[in-house]
Amino acid sequence: MKVKVWDIPVRLGHWLLAASYLGVFLTSRSERLLEFHTLFGYFVLAIAVLRIFWGFEAHGYSRFSQFVKGWKDVKVFLIKAIKLDLPRYLGHNPAVGWLIIYMLIASVVTALSGIVVYSGEENRGFFTGYFTYDAAVYARMVHEFFAYSMVGMVVVHISAALFHDFILRENIILSMLTGTKEDEHSYDDRISHLGAREGRHALRFAVFLLVTVLGGLSLIFLPPEGKSDIASLMSPRIRTSKGFLVHIKPSKAWQSECGMSCHDVLHPTLLPADSWRKIMGGLSNHFGEDAGLSEDLKKEILDYLTVSSAEHSTSEASMKILRSLSKGDVPLRVTIIPFWVEKHSDLTDADYKKPSIVSKSNCKACHPGANVGSFEDRDIEIPE
Ligand code: HEC
Known part of the structure; x- marks a missing residue:
């Protein structure tokens, strides 16, 4: 039986945030695209802030208190995960819960430090004149640290989604679109038939994983734009x-x-x-x-x-x-x-x-x- 897991704000926010992230990274190496870079950055900020707000307001699986768990729960989950005896969570599992929290905080910090860089270093944006060049130098370090850490988190996040898809046979990417999931308590039924024939899935998973990791690396090492006209x-x-x-x-x-x-x-x-x-x-x-x-x-x-x-x-x-x-x-x-x-x-x-x-x-x-x-x-x- 299908149950509703993700409400509309979370689904909409998820895909808009994903698109804004892609936008921010693709425009990050170009002086000429800087205005688009900041525009995407403002989207990231707005969506992350709304999602944080929603985490306290929403009911069900979107609410922070539903998925943010203490260290004990995280440890139990991680130990089981290492033994490949994954308990099934309809919402976020305890490890991913913290990943989400980190991504939201890092989004806000990256965007805010970006605003300081934009104003202090480039003298542009709404806050022109509010920050000094020195402030911008420090803000740039914060901005880059969190931005690159976000690439890492996105790679982990996508890898986990692919793991669900190929190994656990559960399409959670589709769930993020439809909002629904199959109401089961464990993965036992899904992985019980994992046999030699399923090796192909593992292989496909490995290939997609490699593409994801290489994609992340290429975002980090994206070459700067060419010469000006x-x-x-x-x-x-x-x-x-x-x-x-x-x-x-x-x-x-x-x-x-x-x-x-x-x-x-x-x-x-x-x-x-x-x-x-x-x-x-x-x-x-x-x-x-x-x-x-x-x-x-x-x-x-x-x-x-x-x-x-x-x-x-x-x-x-x-x-x-x-x-x-x-x-x-x-x-x-x-x-x-x-x-x-x-x-x-x-x-x-x-x-x-x-x-x-x-x-x-x-x-x-x-x-x-x-x-x-x-x-x-x-x-x-x-x-x-
Ligand atoms: C012989 C070649 C040459 C001449 C002539 C020259 N520059 Fe440069 N300039 C350079 C090089 C090379 C750099 C890069 C140094 C670096 O990044 O370490 C540079 C860097 C700069 C920078 C810093 C750019 C940045 O983004 O960091 C400025 C500003 C600059 N030059 C202005 C001038 C001005 C003004 C003149 C004329 C009065 C001038 N340069 C003459 C070769 C030259």
């Missing part, structure tokens, strides 16, 4: 005085006066506003040359530079540059900023003297996105 790169976003995040609108005056006429320009997001003020204030002796401009042009350019300076930028490079400066430092070149020096410490003078590079300040030679303020690791290429 430089032509379609946008400047990093800046925060306006009203607090909005907008893309930088390149200034025509800046491009024509500083870019076209003289040299490759340094992206405004790479220096603090005070540096730009000082540079623009000393144009009559601009690195040894008179770059005299009309007052109007000067003002237009300075406005553009200060509005888009490192303090207003949301790029990782800007934040790291600012963090590495001491209070009161007003560097006139990015190449003397400690963060820059540290990042380029592997390069020698001989590297910069190559005809394809010429000088340190030819950022574009190694960072193809330099002109739009993009210095992603994956795009760096040191020319021959």
